[in-house]
Amino acid sequence: MAKASSTVQLLSADGTLQPGVAADEYLPYIDALDDSMLEQFYRDMVVVRRFDVEATNLQRQGQMGLWVPSMGQEAAQVGSGHATRAQDHIFPAYREHSIAIMRGVDAIDIVRMLRGLTHGGWNPAEHGNFHLYTLVIGSQTLHATGYAMGIALDGLSGTGNVEKDEATIVYFGDGASSQGDVSEAFVFAASYQTPQVFFLQNNHWAISVPVSTQSRTPLYLRGTGFGIPSVQVDGNDVLASFAVTRKNLDEARGGAGPRLIEALTYRIGAHTSSDDPTKYRTDAELQSWVKRDPIARYETWLRGRGQSEKFFAEVAAQAEDFAADIRTRTRELGTPPVDNMFDFVYSEPHPVIDLQKKWLAEYEASLGEGGEN
Numbered sequence: 001m002a003k004a005s006s007t008v009q010l011l012s013a014d015g016t017l018q019p020g021v022a023a024d025e026y027l028p029y030i031d032a033l034d035d036s037m038l039e040q041f042y043r044d045m046v047v048v049r050r051f052d053v054e055a056t057n058l059q060r061q062g063q064m065g066l067w068v069p070s071m072g073q074e075a076a077q078v079g080s081g082h083a084t085r086a087q088d089h090i091f092p093a094y095r096e097h098s099i100a101i102m103r104g105v106d107a108i109d110i111v112r113m114l115r116g117l118t119h120g121g122w123n124p125a126e127h128g129n130f131h132l133y134t135l136v137i138g139s140q141t142l143h144a145t146g147y148a149m150g151i152a153l154d155g156l157s158g159t160g161n162v163e164k165d166e167a168t169i170v171y172f173g174d175g176a177s178s179q180g181d182v183s184e185a186f187v188f189a190a191s192y193q194t195p196q197v198f199f200l201q202n203n204h205w206a207i208s209v210p211v212s213t214q215s216r217t218p219l220y221l222r223g224t225g226f227g228i229p230s231v232q233v234d235g236n237d238v239l240a241s242f243a244v245t246r247k248n249l250d251e252a253r254g255g256a257g258p259r260l261i262e263a264l265t266y267r268i269g270a271h272t273s274s275d276d277p278t279k280y281r282t283d284a285e286l287q288s289w290v291k292r293d294p295i296a297r298y299e300t301w302l303r304g305r306g307q308s309e310k311f312f313a314e315v316a317a318q319a320e321d322f323a324a325d326i327r328t329r330t331r332e333l334g335t336p337p338v339d340n341m342f343d344f345v346y347s348e349p350h351p352v353i354d355l356q357k358k359w360l361a362e363y364e365a366s367l368g369e370g371g372e373n
């Protein structure tokens with residue numbers, strides 16, 4: 001999907017600060033950041049990438065049924081995640097691991113879910129208002145819009161106090177943007193002028209369907225069509241992702257109505273561990289995006305402004321420790337009871353399910369002690 005000339009970019013792919021005309025209004029949001037926050041962006045991106053690699057390996061070792069990689073999308077997620085305020089409600093899709101972690105979800109709870117040990121994962125009220133991963137594509141946009149309507153009806157937005165006014169932000173993909181649920185969410189958001197941001201991560205693929213098939217117009221124009229002010233941002237630029245999201249969320253919480261942000265990024269990994277992307281995309285395309293890597297670009301910029309070697313070594317060590325801790329704790333998790341897959345299908349006993357459960361029990365018994373027959 002073509003990049004619009006108005007795409008907001010602060011950091012170019014070679015790591016130099018090159019704000020264009022479209023970026024000028026966002027610069028004050030970066031100027032307001034202190035060094036520790038700028039360091040935190042880098043730390044979070046590096047740690048979540050290392051976590052992602054570890055989790056992918058653990059899935060391959062049989063420790064999880066499925067893994068959903070976030071590699072390549074770290075800047076879109078870390079930048080926008082840090083742009084939220086404590087009182088905001090975040091409605092994720094299923095690969096926003098860095099935002100989950102920054103809002104207080106223990107990364108092992110993501111692993112537990114994908115191992116089949118829990119059906120939800122965490123209580124949003126106890127984890128920074130970070131709502132549950134949603135695999136029914138696009139449905140979380142309706143949840144976020146409904147929640148935002150509630151915020152407005154309760155008078156919890158629009159007072160002009162950015163530290164108190166609430167808003168919602170919802171993450172969804174380029175593929176999701178074709179779902180009817182998303183159009184309905186746009187309609188209600190525009191009609192009721194909800195305090196919310198729609199954050200569309202255009203990672204260029206919906207499993208094997210390219211975004212060029214998904215839409216004949218740049219995706220952010222879909223929001224415009226509903227009367228929602230919309231902007232396209234370089235999603236591999238953590239500074240732009242932060243600044244654009246902060247500005248738009250603050251406008252939304254202040255009563256200006258909903259906003260849509262399309263972040264141009266790329267899924268470097270597979271759709272999930274069950275997918276083989278070499279079947280449908282070229283290595284040349286992949287490499288062209290590897291060159292625009294969000295972490296390398298930001299690292300170059302930090303080095304250019306004098307960040308010490310010690311800092312980068314510390315972050316690398318922290319990422320290794322994070323991965324080692326996840327590895328250890330994953331191995332201690334235990335296996336989900338097999339009966340779970342039968343017991344939670346219906347609320348009452350069901351003869352077909354009972355038969356299947358009996359068949360499996362007999363089959364397992366036939367395998368003998370060592371699991372061989």
Ligand SMILES: Cc1ncc(C[n+]2csc(CCOP(=O)(O)OP(=O)(O)O)c2C)c(N)n1
Pocket residue numbers: 093095135136137172173174175176177203205206207267271
């Ligand atoms: C309603 C619904 N239809 C289809 C699927 C199967 N499915 C899972 S992920 C996916 C693609 C989603 O692509 P996109 O919205 O671009 O998000 P991405 O996975 O690229 O982050 C599909 C079709 C589903 N989970 N839910």
Ligand SMILES: [Mg+2]
Pocket residue numbers: 173174175201202203204205206207
């Ligand atoms: Mg996608």
